[in-house]
Amino acid sequence: MATERILVLEDDPDILDLTVHALRKAGYRTFAARTGSEALSILSDERLELAILDVMLPDLPGTEICRRMRESERHRAVPVVFLTARTEEHDRIYGFSVGGDDYVAKPFSPRELVARIQAILRRTTGSISGERLRVGDLAVDLDRRQVHIGESPVNLTFKEFEVLRALVVAKGRAVERLHLLEEVWGMESTSGPRSVDVAITRLREKLGTYSKCVHTVTGLGYQWDPDRWEV
Numbered sequence: 537m538a539t540e541r542i543l544v545l546e547d548d549p550d551i552l553d554l555t556v557h558a559l560r561k562a563g564y565r566t567f568a569a570r571t572g573s574e575a576l577s578i579l580s581d582e583r584l585e586l587a588i589l590d591v592m593l594p595d596l597p598g599t600e601i602c603r604r605m606r607e608s609e610r611h612r613a614v615p616v617v618f619l620t621a622r623t624e625e626h627d628r629i630y631g632f633s634v635g636g637d638d639y640v641a642k643p644f645s646p647r648e649l650v651a652r653i654q655a656i657l658r659r660t661t662g663s664i665s666g667e668r669l670r671v672g673d674l675a676v677d678l679d680r681r682q683v684h685i686g687e688s689p690v691n692l693t694f695k696e697f698e699v700l701r702a703l704v705v706a707k708g709r710a711v712e713r714l715h716l717l718e719e720v721w722g723m724e725s726t727s728g729p730r731s732v733d734v735a736i737t738r739l740r741e742k743l744g745t746y747s748k749c750v751h752t753v754t755g756l757g758y759q760w761d762p763d764r765w766e767v
Contacts, residue, residue: 572596
């Protein structure tokens, strides 16, 4: 039985009730909010495993809530799914740039939403491969989903960590952008290859000097190459 706690932020009461009902039926514990202020109050009181955020709200947009989560020690690694009617490419790119992990377009199928959440939570809470790696002062623990440079944690979003994981477990092989899109965002995702590039850019920014290990393979995709760190 699922026990994960999920925040649902949606100002339309019918959509909110539909979403909460589908999640509770699947066994999840839900916290419902109709405004950004209510969502922030829940975030201050609860530890969550996932957040579903409407983008267009009467007070704070869901993207702002997500941005604040990414600045929070407690919630910076919590996966965020945007539930929105705004599905233009530039909207999705902006959502991913502030730390979103997935987009579900309205109108949506509750079963599809639950399936996407289950897939995200399996990857978030499950063991990945038992592998650890070290490059200089950079340490990556795939099981614990932890990245450190020296004693300092590198706070990656769910998608950023999943991209790093996919590159690391490829063990030096180039990984195509479309493969990363399918593996990290899912076959049914409406995201495009640009979403992969945004995640790579943010990952490199957070890795600092070790960003050299994330190598661009022209015309194909990306590769984890630790030998480039000292280049």
